Amino acid sequence: MRFSRGVITIAIIVVVLAVAVSVGLYHLLKRATPLAVPEAHCTVRTPEGELYLYPEQAQISATIAAVAARRRLPERAVVIAYATALQESKLYNLDYGDRDSVGVFQQRESQGWGRKKQLMDPVYATNKFFAALVKVKDYRKMPLAEAAQEVQRSAGGYAYAQHEQDAKILAAAFTGRVPQSLHCWYPPGKGSPPPPRAAEARKQLSRALGSMAITTKRRGWLIASWSVAHAEKYALSHVAYGGLTWSNDMELEGWQAGGKAGDREVALS
Template sequence: MRRSFSRAVLTIGIIVLTLAVAIAVGVYVLLSKADPLVDAEGCVVKTPKGELDLDIEQARIAATIAAVGERRRLPEQAIVIAYATAIQESKMYNVSYGDRDSLGVFQQRPSQGWGKKKQIMDPVYSANRFFAALVKVKNYQKLPVAEAAQAVQRSAAGYAYGPHENNARILSAAFTGRVPRAVHCTFPLKETPAAARAEEAQRDLTRALGAVSVPSIRRGWLIATWSVAHAQQYGLRRVAFDGITWSAEGWKNGGKAGSTRVELS
């Protein structure tokens, strides 16, 4: 049975609706005049090959994959293959579900010997396992990205990795440090910011990267980019390297060029 409204109730409803619209318009005007970055959260990746928008979780995972690849001294093509795989398998999120018992960034299956659930849900572990399998693929650097990824994943839809190659190359240029200051992340700042946990950040970076040394400018930018991607997690407000400093406003010149360390605060 349909409910009907009396004329009085209808009139009240119209008044309420009118007030709601007026309030909504007022809120919109206020927001349109406000700083658009106050409540923004996410990361932008900019390279000569193109631009991408990422969630902060995606940026953290991308940074972790690059750090693990660097620790294993792998060529950038290996990172590209890993990114194309992660984008296809999980959209580069650390998901706790999937087809059958598939888990994590690369949708690895405990039943197929990839590790225990807790291990696979650790992006450092899962990236290491992916790369360990990839380097066993003969001539993987010379294979098409989709073919190399499929050799590791053995997916029912192996062709699906190929379309992600361009985005994977944008990510690899940025997160391996080959393109400086390519990643900028924004997130809401608390009125009373917590103390920066720089030591904790360095400890977790060491777990993915190994020794946090800066023997080259490229590696320094890898570390700086990892730090920006993890800035929200560790309360970082400033990342400085090679005469350039990142903050909520973005990357700006300032500091000692050619630095042999990345400064976090």
């Protein structure tokens, strides 16, 4: 079948235009802002490994570390608490569970842990957990699952052991032993952002930690990590400590050099 020169010319023009349109669309889409905004998230990076957390999980983790610091407990106690919470609730403050179990540690009102309203308070629940843990003889030296089971009296106490490595990663970050190991991001609200509630954030932290005095760099990084974990809740866009600053900026990776806060102050804004 033969085609006239006119038909062939038209066909060539159509092909060239199609290619041009395709190339143009490719470059346009490449430069366009993504329509799907990522959800709020946190990343923990330490020499022990890396973990991805949702904001509530980061907030619970920060609270557990703060309560442990107030009680002057060793990092091993924090690791045991994290492994227990990971198994019981995946680090969420659940208002349901097996029978009357609720909260981060799935404690039961019928077993004398406290009233449901109290158990739904992570600070209260964590204090109850640690109060029971320190009564376990040699809990620092025994296998993690055994120590956790002595507190929880679970039907499957062996399951706590599988979370030990993740618990060590969390403990390294949230106790402040590994500096600048937590980075969180949350999508800014539409329109004018709400003013930061730094005073309210400090008040809530003091419930778990007690004194806000920074006596060591480790304590300073614990406070800084707690603040970053709670940034979305209290509309914080910057946390500064030790000459470094965390910003709620998706394009920034981790803490950046700069900021007026030294080693004796965590600045929130």
